[in-house]
Amino acid sequence: MANTIFLTEQEAERIRKTVKERSKKCSEQTGHEREPRDKTAAHQQATGAALMADMGGVPDPDMTQTKGRGDTIPVVAVGQPYPPCAVSLEDLQPMKFADLRMETHHRGRKLTVKRLSPVVTLVARSWTMVQDEKEEEAERLEICLHKSKHNEDILESAKFFIIKEPYFTLTDQGEATLRVDHPSDLIICQEEAHGTIPGDDAAAAEKLATRYKAQGNTALKQQDLPLAHAKYTEGLKIAEQDVLGNPNPDLARDISRNRAYVNLLLNQLDEVVTDARASFTSRDDQRSKELDSKAYYRAGSAAYNQGRYQEAKRFFEEQQKLTPDDKDAKTQIKKVASRLRERETGTYDLVKIRSGLSRARPRIDAASFIKNTEIRDSPGRGRGLYATRSITAGEIVMCEKAFCVVWSHESEALTAMTYDVRDDKIRVSPVGLSKSIVQKLLSNPSQVESVMHLFGDYQGDGRNVSATEDGAVVDVFRVHDIMSRNAFGPGDQYEDEGARNASTGLWIHAAYINHSCIANAKKEYIGDLMILRATRSIKSGEEIFHSYDESKDYDARQTALMTTWGFQCSCALCTAETEDGQAIRDKRMELVGEADAFIEKTPWAGAKRLAIRKAQRLAQSIEDTYDGERYRELPRTAGERIQEWLAKASPRK
Ligand SMILES: C[S@@+](CC[C@H](N)C(=O)[O-])C[C@H]1O[C@@H](n2cnc3c(N)ncnc32)[C@H](O)[C@@H]1O
Numbered sequence: 001m002a003n004t005i006f007l008t009e010q011e012a013e014r015i016r017k018t019v020k021e022r023s024k025k026c027s028e029q030t031g032h033e034r035e036p037r038d039k040t041a042a043h044q045q046a047t048g049a050a051l052m053a054d055m056g057g058v059p060d061p062d063m064t065q066t067k068g069r070g071d072t073i074p075v076v077a078v079g080q081p082y083p084p085c086a087v088s089l090e091d092l093q094p095m096k097f098a099d100l101r102m103e104t105h106h107r108g109r110k111l112t113v114k115r116l117s118p119v120v121t122l123v124a125r126s127w128t129m130v131q132d133e134k135e136e137e138a139e140r141l142e143i144c145l146h147k148s149k150h151n152e153d154i155l156e157s158a159k160f161f162i163i164k165e166p167y168f169t170l171t172d173q174g175e176a177t178l179r180v181d182h183p184s185d186l187i188i189c190q191e192e193a194h195g196t197i198p199g200d201d202a203a204a205a206e207k208l209a210t211r212y213k214a215q216g217n218t219a220l221k222q223q224d225l226p227l228a229h230a231k232y233t234e235g236l237k238i239a240e241q242d243v244l245g246n247p248n249p250d251l252a253r254d255i256s257r258n259r260a261y262v263n264l265l266l267n268q269l270d271e272v273v274t275d276a277r278a279s280f281t282s283r284d285d286q287r288s289k290e291l292d293s294k295a296y297y298r299a300g301s302a303a304y305n306q307g308r309y310q311e312a313k314r315f316f317e318e319q320q321k322l323t324p325d326d327k328d329a330k331t332q333i334k335k336v337a338s339r340l341r342e343r344e345t346g347t348y349d350l351v352k353i354r355s356g357l358s359r360a361r362p363r364i365d366a367a368s369f370i371k372n373t374e375i376r377d378s379p380g381r382g383r384g385l386y387a388t389r390s391i392t393a394g395e396i397v398m399c400e401k402a403f404c405v406v407w408s409h410e411s412e413a414l415t416a417m418t419y420d421v422r423d424d425k426i427r428v429s430p431v432g433l434s435k436s437i438v439q440k441l442l443s444n445p446s447q448v449e450s451v452m453h454l455f456g457d458y459q460g461d462g463r464n465v466s467a468t469e470d471g472a473v474v475d476v477f478r479v480h481d482i483m484s485r486n487a488f489g490p491g492d493q494y495e496d497e498g499a500r501n502a503s504t505g506l507w508i509h510a511a512y513i514n515h516s517c518i519a520n521a522k523k524e525y526i527g528d529l530m531i532l533r534a535t536r537s538i539k540s541g542e543e544i545f546h547s548y549d550e551s552k553d554y555d556a557r558q559t560a561l562m563t564t565w566g567f568q569c570s571c572a573l574c575t576a577e578t579e580d581g582q583a584i585r586d587k588r589m590e591l592v593g594e595a596d597a598f599i600e601k602t603p604w605a606g607a608k609r610l611a612i613r614k615a616q617r618l619a620q621s622i623e624d625t626y627d628g629e630r631y632r633e634l635p636r637t638a639g640e641r642i643q644e645w646l647a648k649a650s651p652r653k
Pocket residue numbers: 380381382383384454455485486511512513514515516564565566567568569570
């Protein structure tokens with residue numbers, strides 16, 4: 001992927017210059033008072049820009065583009081990282097627009113805003129004008145990169161927002177703006193969110209909670225899932241209060257059961273289980289049993305989708321006990337049994353899996369099989385993955401279903417060049433994957449820790465808070481750094497991959513595997529299932545390696561390993577190639593170039609004797625660049641292609 005994208009030096013320089021100028025302006029203004037905006041002008045500015053953006057007229061002025069394989073690649077400047085707010089709303093002090101200071105993170109504070117203008121939606125950001133609660137003052141609010149939730153632009157999704165620990169800074173054009181990088185710092189409020197909850201009036205509370213429930217049901221029918229969720233949540237807040245919850249617990253149970261369903265559709269799986277549990281009546285009459293059966297089904301499906309198969313099995317068995325004639329429970333129990341078998345034995349019905357795959361269904365339903373491996377320290381390489389039993393060549397080492405994958409044909413796919421202010425480097429980044437992972441973590445706080453445990457250079461502030469009362473806390477800078485070091489491409493399985501939309505994914509267990517140029521395992525993919533096979537026999541206790549970069553060119557490989565993964569490879573092959581020296585390596589690559597050109601223009605089928613002789617000479621010249629002693633036990637990779645050509649052109653009789 002990295003090799004297909006080009007950025008000219010001038011373009012790179014322009015990006016660096018813009019970012020540095022902005023950062024200089026920012027530091028000059030740090031702590032300055034905010035200049036009030038003219039509300040009418042602000043509104044007009046956003047309205048005009050939104051209109052232009054909707055017509056696809058203006059490109060994002062903060063973003064430059066560069067060319068890949070026939071594609072345009074957006075360039076995104078990743079700002080100076082800062083941690084997300086790790087405190088719940090309750091513990092933050094309200095602030096006013098007038099309290100805002102330039103280039104400042106207002107720690108410990110919160111700002112309530114109301115959207116004033118249409119939203120300007122650009123590729124890597126959205127912005128709008130907002131006003132304070134009294135509607136006196138206006139300010140610009142922008143949300144970067146992670147700007148949508150459930151396919152809806154976050155700023156577009158509501159009128160009211162609370163910004164936790166607001167960051168007031170400048171755009172690249174030097175305009176003041178409230179900037180949200182971490183979506184968990186922006187709390188979305190539904191307009192009627194603050195409906196008055198009657199203190200001791202049970203009848204009024206019931207009326208209001210029932211109204212929210214009905215509104216939730218209507219939104220659900222209209223497939224407006226975020227709205228349905230919001231309405232049920234409001235209804236629950238009232239229905240769970242003692243005044244109503246004590247005499248009439250069934251209303252809260254009903255709403256919880258409904259919200260469990262919406263959560264299942266929204267993939268907010270942690271909350272499905274919590275809601276389902278809260279809805280159990282545990283009564284024996286037929287109606288109650290049916291309702292509880294539904295809730296067990298929802299909880300079972302959520303546990304299943306998170307790969308918690310034993311828990312799913314228990315839920316589905318409960319469902320079956322309550323409603324023995326229910327066919328769904330039977331089907332689910334059978335499916336769980338298949339997953340548990342895969343997990344235990346590593347035996348998959350690959351034919352069936354393959355036949356079920358399509359562009360529309362690119363994710364497979366399978367369990368991961370990792371039990372023959374364990375994570376341990378790997379001296380000099382951080383942590384690594386080790387075999388816990390001996391594995392023969394060709395055998396499966398492990399299989400893993402992706403934690404998250406974005407396919408090239410999906411709208412989320414987006415590869416961007418990111419400029420990192422910390423090391424002044426411009427890199428190719430799967431920003432679409434980072435966005436999807438952030439989204440998944442926001443919806444499922446229980447998964448935050450396992451992703452954050454992965455290797456990334458960004459250490460944040462060390463607090464590692466994964467949730468507050470308001471939901472998951474996700475540090476997007478950290479996710480970005482983790483993705484840079486741990487994402488892999490499952491290949492062009494659906495044949496429409498370009499530089500801008502390469503398929504990428506995250507496999508959490510496999511992310512612990514270190515690189516070696518002479519690896520003992522190789523990955524292949526079926527859909528989003530990664531299958532790692534041993535390429536030679538592996539002893540119990542031996543570290544497992546795969547190759548992050550298979551380039552035969554030592555220098556290109558070292559550059560890629562350093563730029564993308566930040567390390568210098570010191571495997572036996574790299575050590576030998578280092579000892580060869582530059583002159584020999586150059587000579588070898590020159591011969592490889594000649595051999596490649598020869599292979600390109602000379603088909604092996606029906607090759608003439610003269611051509612075969614030429615290939616033999618080339619193969620021998622490549623072979624001669626290897627020192628016999630130094631490479632006694634090492635692969636001579638440069639000659640592999642021409643040797644393959646020869647083997648096909650002059651097969652042994
Ligand atoms: C996908 S992670 C592998 C797991 C990682 N070692 C850990 O501790 O989580 C990739 C990172 O591991 C380290 N790494 C992988 N292979 C290495 C090697 N051969 N030598 C040194 N570091 C390596 C690099 O820091 C790289 O960015």
